[in-house]
Amino acid sequence: MKKLFESQPLAVLATQNGTAPYVSLVAFAANEKLTYLLFSTTRTTRKYSNLLANPAVSLLIDNRKNTIEDFRDAMAVTALGKVEPIENFERSIMEKIYLMKHPYLTDFLKSPTTAFLKIRIKKYIVVTRFQHVVEVSV
Template sequence: MNSREKTGLEKEECLRKLKNFFELQPLAVLATQDGNAPYASLISFASNEKLTYLLFATPKATRKYSNMQANPAVALLIDNRKNTKEDIQEATTVTVLGRVEQVESFEYSIMEKTYLMKHPYLADFLHSPETAFLKIRVEKYIVVTHFQRVVEISV
Protein backbone atom coordinates (compact mmCIF):
# COMPACT_ATOMS: atom_id res chain seq x y z
CA MET A 1 0.00 0.00 0.00
CA ASN A 2 1.63 3.22 -1.15
CA SER A 3 0.55 6.53 0.35
CA ARG A 4 1.25 9.80 -1.36
CA GLU A 5 0.80 13.33 0.06
CA LYS A 6 -0.89 15.74 -2.34
CA THR A 7 0.31 19.34 -2.64
CA GLY A 8 -0.30 22.37 -4.85
CA LEU A 9 -2.73 22.00 -7.73
CA GLU A 10 -3.10 18.25 -7.11
CA LYS A 11 -4.21 19.02 -3.57
CA GLU A 12 -6.75 21.60 -4.76
CA GLU A 13 -8.18 19.13 -7.28
CA CYS A 14 -8.44 16.40 -4.62
CA LEU A 15 -10.20 18.79 -2.23
CA ARG A 16 -12.70 19.72 -4.98
CA LYS A 17 -13.44 16.02 -5.53
CA LEU A 18 -13.77 15.47 -1.78
CA LYS A 19 -16.28 18.32 -1.52
CA ASN A 20 -18.43 16.69 -4.20
CA PHE A 21 -18.05 13.29 -2.51
CA PHE A 22 -19.08 14.70 0.89
CA GLU A 23 -22.18 16.33 -0.62
CA LEU A 24 -23.38 12.88 -1.71
CA GLN A 25 -22.71 11.10 1.60
CA PRO A 26 -25.09 11.98 4.44
CA LEU A 27 -23.55 9.76 7.13
CA ALA A 28 -20.16 8.97 8.61
CA VAL A 29 -18.72 6.82 11.39
CA LEU A 30 -17.14 8.83 14.19
CA ALA A 31 -14.40 7.13 16.23
CA THR A 32 -13.71 8.44 19.71
CA GLN A 33 -11.68 7.02 22.56
CA ASP A 34 -12.11 6.70 26.29
CA GLY A 35 -8.81 5.69 27.81
CA ASN A 36 -7.82 2.53 25.92
CA ALA A 37 -11.28 1.69 24.55
CA PRO A 38 -12.24 2.96 21.08
CA TYR A 39 -15.90 3.72 20.37
CA ALA A 40 -17.63 4.19 16.99
CA SER A 41 -20.88 6.04 16.30
CA LEU A 42 -22.94 6.83 13.21
CA ILE A 43 -23.45 10.58 12.67
CA SER A 44 -24.89 12.99 10.10
CA PHE A 45 -22.24 15.44 8.94
CA ALA A 46 -21.71 18.44 6.71
CA SER A 47 -18.55 20.21 5.57
CA ASN A 48 -17.70 23.87 5.35
CA GLU A 49 -16.77 25.35 1.96
CA LYS A 50 -12.99 24.95 2.34
CA LEU A 51 -13.21 21.48 3.98
CA THR A 52 -11.29 22.75 7.00
CA TYR A 53 -14.16 21.73 9.28
CA LEU A 54 -16.74 18.96 9.36
CA LEU A 55 -19.89 19.68 11.35
CA PHE A 56 -22.14 17.37 13.36
CA ALA A 57 -24.53 17.40 16.29
CA THR A 58 -24.85 14.94 19.15
CA PRO A 59 -26.77 14.67 22.39
CA LYS A 60 -24.66 15.77 25.34
CA ALA A 61 -25.73 12.71 27.35
CA THR A 62 -23.88 10.19 25.14
CA ARG A 63 -20.73 8.14 25.41
CA LYS A 64 -19.27 9.77 22.29
CA TYR A 65 -19.76 13.25 23.75
CA SER A 66 -18.11 12.38 27.06
CA ASN A 67 -15.28 10.65 25.16
CA MET A 68 -14.70 13.81 23.11
CA GLN A 69 -14.73 15.97 26.24
CA ALA A 70 -11.93 13.81 27.67
CA ASN A 71 -10.02 13.40 24.39
CA PRO A 72 -10.89 15.70 21.43
CA ALA A 73 -8.79 13.70 18.93
CA VAL A 74 -11.16 11.82 16.60
CA ALA A 75 -11.29 9.95 13.32
CA LEU A 76 -14.23 10.01 10.94
CA LEU A 77 -14.87 7.42 8.22
CA ILE A 78 -16.90 8.50 5.21
CA ASP A 79 -17.52 6.02 2.41
CA ASN A 80 -19.77 5.18 -0.53
CA ARG A 81 -20.00 1.41 -0.13
CA LYS A 82 -23.06 -0.49 -1.25
CA ASN A 83 -22.30 -3.57 0.89
CA THR A 84 -21.46 -5.73 -2.11
CA LYS A 85 -18.31 -7.72 -2.89
CA GLU A 86 -17.44 -5.15 -5.58
CA ASP A 87 -16.88 -2.57 -2.84
CA ILE A 88 -13.39 -3.93 -2.21
CA GLN A 89 -12.30 -2.54 -5.60
CA GLU A 90 -14.92 0.15 -6.26
CA ALA A 91 -15.71 1.90 -2.98
CA THR A 92 -14.03 5.10 -1.91
CA THR A 93 -13.28 5.60 1.77
CA VAL A 94 -12.10 8.79 3.40
CA THR A 95 -10.63 8.82 6.88
CA VAL A 96 -10.62 12.25 8.48
CA LEU A 97 -8.20 12.92 11.32
CA GLY A 98 -8.80 15.95 13.49
CA ARG A 99 -9.85 17.50 16.77
CA VAL A 100 -13.35 18.27 17.98
CA GLU A 101 -14.29 21.79 19.06
CA GLN A 102 -17.54 23.48 20.04
CA VAL A 103 -19.07 25.65 17.32
CA GLU A 104 -18.47 29.19 18.65
CA SER A 105 -21.25 31.77 18.90
CA PHE A 106 -19.65 34.09 16.30
CA GLU A 107 -19.70 31.30 13.67
CA TYR A 108 -22.86 29.53 14.74
CA SER A 109 -25.30 31.02 12.22
CA ILE A 110 -23.19 30.26 9.13
CA MET A 111 -22.31 26.75 10.31
CA GLU A 112 -25.93 26.09 11.30
CA LYS A 113 -27.02 27.12 7.80
CA THR A 114 -24.41 24.82 6.25
CA TYR A 115 -25.47 21.87 8.41
CA LEU A 116 -29.21 22.35 7.98
CA MET A 117 -28.90 22.85 4.22
CA LYS A 118 -27.72 19.25 4.06
CA HIS A 119 -29.86 17.92 6.93
CA PRO A 120 -33.04 20.08 7.19
CA TYR A 121 -34.88 17.24 8.96
CA LEU A 122 -32.49 17.64 11.94
CA ALA A 123 -33.45 21.26 12.79
CA ASP A 124 -35.36 20.38 15.97
CA PHE A 125 -32.57 18.07 17.10
CA LEU A 126 -29.89 20.72 16.44
CA HIS A 127 -31.80 23.41 18.35
CA SER A 128 -32.47 21.26 21.41
CA PRO A 129 -30.67 22.45 24.58
CA GLU A 130 -29.57 18.82 25.10
CA THR A 131 -27.67 18.83 21.79
CA ALA A 132 -24.06 19.90 21.27
CA PHE A 133 -23.20 21.41 17.87
CA LEU A 134 -19.60 20.47 17.14
CA LYS A 135 -16.95 20.84 14.46
CA ILE A 136 -13.97 18.71 13.64
CA ARG A 137 -10.95 20.85 12.81
CA VAL A 138 -9.51 18.71 10.03
CA GLU A 139 -5.80 17.94 10.15
CA LYS A 140 -5.63 15.31 7.41
CA TYR A 141 -7.73 13.40 4.89
CA ILE A 142 -6.67 9.88 3.93
CA VAL A 143 -8.45 8.76 0.77
CA VAL A 144 -8.45 5.10 -0.29
CA THR A 145 -9.70 4.00 -3.71
CA HIS A 146 -9.29 0.80 -5.73
CA PHE A 147 -8.57 -1.20 -2.57
CA GLN A 148 -5.03 0.10 -1.92
CA ARG A 149 -4.59 3.42 -3.74
CA VAL A 150 -3.97 5.84 -0.86
CA VAL A 151 -3.71 9.62 -1.03
CA GLU A 152 -3.11 11.89 1.97
CA ILE A 153 -4.12 15.54 2.09
CA SER A 154 -2.99 17.73 5.00
CA VAL A 155 -5.26 20.66 5.71
Protein backbone atom coordinates in the same frame (compact mmCIF):
# COMPACT_ATOMS: atom_id res chain seq x y z
CA MET B 1 -13.71 14.31 -1.81
CA LYS B 2 -16.19 17.15 -1.97
CA LYS B 3 -18.54 15.13 -4.20
CA LEU B 4 -18.30 12.15 -1.81
CA PHE B 5 -19.03 14.34 1.22
CA GLU B 6 -22.06 15.89 -0.47
CA SER B 7 -23.46 12.49 -1.46
CA GLN B 8 -23.14 10.77 1.91
CA PRO B 9 -25.39 11.79 4.82
CA LEU B 10 -23.69 9.65 7.48
CA ALA B 11 -20.17 8.99 8.66
CA VAL B 12 -18.57 6.83 11.33
CA LEU B 13 -17.08 8.87 14.19
CA ALA B 14 -14.32 7.26 16.24
CA THR B 15 -13.70 8.61 19.74
CA GLN B 16 -11.50 7.37 22.57
CA ASN B 17 -12.29 7.10 26.26
CA GLY B 18 -8.79 6.20 27.41
CA THR B 19 -9.29 2.44 27.39
CA ALA B 20 -10.90 1.59 24.07
CA PRO B 21 -11.99 3.23 20.82
CA TYR B 22 -15.70 3.83 20.38
CA VAL B 23 -17.44 4.33 17.02
CA SER B 24 -20.86 5.69 16.17
CA LEU B 25 -22.82 6.95 13.19
CA VAL B 26 -23.29 10.71 12.88
CA ALA B 27 -24.96 12.98 10.36
CA PHE B 28 -22.22 15.28 9.08
CA ALA B 29 -21.64 18.21 6.78
CA ALA B 30 -18.50 19.92 5.46
CA ASN B 31 -17.65 23.57 5.00
CA GLU B 32 -16.74 24.77 1.49
CA LYS B 33 -12.96 24.37 1.90
CA LEU B 34 -13.26 21.00 3.70
CA THR B 35 -11.30 22.39 6.65
CA TYR B 36 -14.13 21.58 9.08
CA LEU B 37 -16.62 18.76 9.38
CA LEU B 38 -19.75 19.43 11.42
CA PHE B 39 -21.92 17.07 13.46
CA SER B 40 -24.32 17.11 16.38
CA THR B 41 -24.96 14.77 19.27
CA THR B 42 -26.93 14.60 22.47
CA ARG B 43 -24.83 15.69 25.46
CA THR B 44 -25.69 12.51 27.38
CA THR B 45 -24.07 10.16 24.84
CA ARG B 46 -20.92 8.15 25.33
CA LYS B 47 -19.37 9.82 22.27
CA TYR B 48 -19.89 13.25 23.83
CA SER B 49 -18.28 12.26 27.14
CA ASN B 50 -15.40 10.73 25.17
CA LEU B 51 -15.00 14.01 23.25
CA LEU B 52 -14.81 15.98 26.49
CA ALA B 53 -12.04 13.68 27.72
CA ASN B 54 -10.17 13.49 24.41
CA PRO B 55 -11.03 15.78 21.46
CA ALA B 56 -8.87 13.85 18.96
CA VAL B 57 -11.15 11.97 16.53
CA SER B 58 -11.34 10.30 13.18
CA LEU B 59 -14.33 10.27 10.89
CA LEU B 60 -14.83 7.72 8.10
CA ILE B 61 -16.89 8.72 5.08
CA ASP B 62 -17.38 6.12 2.35
CA ASN B 63 -19.64 5.18 -0.53
CA ARG B 64 -19.65 1.40 -0.25
CA LYS B 65 -22.68 -0.55 -1.30
CA ASN B 66 -21.59 -3.82 0.32
CA THR B 67 -21.12 -5.52 -3.03
CA ILE B 68 -18.12 -7.20 -4.62
CA GLU B 69 -17.70 -4.13 -6.85
CA ASP B 70 -16.70 -2.12 -3.78
CA PHE B 71 -13.22 -3.65 -4.02
CA ARG B 72 -12.84 -1.79 -7.30
CA ASP B 73 -15.23 1.17 -7.05
CA ALA B 74 -15.63 2.24 -3.43
CA MET B 75 -13.97 5.31 -2.00
CA ALA B 76 -13.27 5.79 1.70
CA VAL B 77 -11.95 8.95 3.34
CA THR B 78 -10.68 9.05 6.90
CA ALA B 79 -10.64 12.55 8.34
CA LEU B 80 -8.26 13.11 11.26
CA GLY B 81 -8.64 16.11 13.52
CA LYS B 82 -9.76 17.62 16.80
CA VAL B 83 -13.26 18.50 17.91
CA GLU B 84 -13.82 22.12 18.86
CA PRO B 85 -16.86 24.00 20.08
CA ILE B 86 -18.56 26.20 17.53
CA GLU B 87 -18.12 29.81 18.58
CA ASN B 88 -21.15 32.12 18.82
CA PHE B 89 -20.02 34.33 15.93
CA GLU B 90 -19.84 31.36 13.52
CA ARG B 91 -22.79 29.33 14.74
CA SER B 92 -25.40 30.72 12.34
CA ILE B 93 -23.14 30.07 9.34
CA MET B 94 -22.30 26.54 10.51
CA GLU B 95 -25.98 25.81 11.22
CA LYS B 96 -26.91 26.85 7.68
CA ILE B 97 -24.27 24.51 6.23
CA TYR B 98 -25.43 21.63 8.42
CA LEU B 99 -29.16 22.16 7.93
CA MET B 100 -28.87 22.58 4.15
CA LYS B 101 -27.73 18.96 4.11
CA HIS B 102 -29.91 17.75 7.00
CA PRO B 103 -33.07 19.91 7.17
CA TYR B 104 -34.92 17.12 9.03
CA LEU B 105 -32.54 17.66 12.01
CA THR B 106 -33.62 21.25 12.70
CA ASP B 107 -35.47 20.45 15.93
CA PHE B 108 -32.67 18.18 17.12
CA LEU B 109 -30.03 20.84 16.44
CA LYS B 110 -32.03 23.53 18.26
CA SER B 111 -32.59 21.37 21.35
CA PRO B 112 -30.77 22.54 24.51
CA THR B 113 -29.63 18.93 25.06
CA THR B 114 -27.79 18.85 21.72
CA ALA B 115 -24.12 19.73 21.27
CA PHE B 116 -23.23 21.15 17.85
CA LEU B 117 -19.53 20.58 17.14
CA LYS B 118 -16.89 20.97 14.46
CA ILE B 119 -13.85 18.89 13.69
CA ARG B 120 -10.84 20.95 12.66
CA ILE B 121 -9.29 18.68 10.05
CA LYS B 122 -5.54 18.06 10.08
CA LYS B 123 -5.38 15.37 7.41
CA TYR B 124 -7.48 13.26 5.08
CA ILE B 125 -6.51 9.73 4.11
CA VAL B 126 -8.22 8.79 0.84
CA VAL B 127 -8.46 5.15 -0.23
CA THR B 128 -9.66 4.16 -3.69
CA ARG B 129 -9.43 0.93 -5.68
CA PHE B 130 -9.17 -0.94 -2.35
CA GLN B 131 -5.46 -0.19 -1.86
CA HIS B 132 -4.63 3.14 -3.50
CA VAL B 133 -3.91 5.48 -0.58
CA VAL B 134 -3.32 9.23 -0.72
CA GLU B 135 -2.79 11.54 2.27
CA VAL B 136 -3.96 15.14 2.04
CA SER B 137 -2.83 17.60 4.72
CA VAL B 138 -5.17 20.49 5.44
